[in-house]
Amino acid sequence: MKQIQWYPGHMAKTKRLLQENIGLVDVIVELADARIPKSSVNPDFNRLLSQKPRIIAFNKSDLADASKISLWKKHYAHEDVLCEFIDCKTGRGINDLFTLVKKAAEPVIQKDLSKGRVFRPIKMMAVGIPNTGKSTFINRVAKNAATKTGNKPGVTKGKQWVKVNREITILDTPGILWPKFEDEEVAKNLAFTGAISDDILDLPDIAFFLLKRLNTMYPDAVKKRYGIEDDPDEGQSLLDLIARAKGCLLKGGEPDYERVAKMVLDDFRSSRLGCITLEVPDGGDFL
Incomplete structure (x- = not known):
């Protein structure tokens, strides 16, 4: 990434x-x-x-x-x-x-x-x-x-x-970020919530990292929302499983990563995955 x-x-x-x-x-x-x-x-x-x-x-x-x-x-x-x-x-x-x-x-x-x-x-x-x-x-x-x-x-x-x-x-006053993100995890968090414009992001990458975080912190929320029971096989990602579960596929049956990424990000931002906080204080900011 x-x-x-x-x-x-x-x-x-x-x-x-x-x-x-x-x-x-x-x-x-x-x-x-x-x-x-x-x-x-x-x-x-x-x-x-x-x-x-x-x-x-x-x-x-x-x-x-x-x-x-x-x-x-x-x-x-x-x-x-x-x-x-x-x-x-x-x-x-x-x-x-x-x-x-x-x-x-x-x-x-x-x-x-x-x-x-x-x-x-x-x-x-x-x-x-x-x-x-x-x-x-x-x-x-x-x-x-x-x-x-x-x-x-x-x-x-x-x-x-x-x-x-x-x-x-x-x-x-208008919203303002800072010129350089020293911490890549901070940058990802800002991308997850929409503080950084989606227009400049690789959305499948962002959705992949969001799901990775959610699968650690809120695994039941992801499985419940998308009807997934099994963990991804080697070489697969949660994004693949969700794409297939929700029919986000291209002709030929391959996952439509842009479409499923937008769906996952929108679900997170709209709280359809539940009430979620991605950071905790005192040294456990990114779990």
Whole structure:
């Protein structure tokens, strides 16, 4: 499998946008993916956004493994990291997230009031890698926002201010990755969840590695979804078995790897394989 890299030109532009606008806001909220809590946190933000309080909002928690979410909550509590696990589709956890936002911004707001300045809303910047649900988050918290959403990276194209209520205004920004993935497992995780565009990926390769991971961590989920009872024979892969079980075949009976790969990835991303988290904290990130 060739090394995965994806850093289109608009991401470099977004990086400059973040640097230029960091002084305008009080708090940073980074949207990440609860299915890959480590891989979906952008390491560049530690440097780019270090001068402001930062809260990590792990979205898509409805698609994640509740037992592993508990492990991550304990881990981040031990590390004194401000975070909340949320579901933007239902709104679960968002009120708790805004409680953290208000608490993080309180010193700045109180300082303004002590200087005789009139009340102003908290200015929050929403950042994150592509496809973590930032646009869905904005639409959930601001009913009048006209933010486009889609299950593909790169839907939000530029910055936009969105009023949530009298207390909070959000500066929304496009999704951004970092220029080079040093850890190939991180790159794979980002590919599995759709944070990296499918257009530049070898999808059969990605599906092969996803199934390999799932067969280790959630073997029953794979077998139940695709009606597979036997393990692959030597020279076969789970992708072969699934292709034959689901009729994803070319003329002549050979597996249609592109078709079955898209099916497997879509099943994972849509939680049809069940609630899955691919990482655990404390040295067991990739099982």
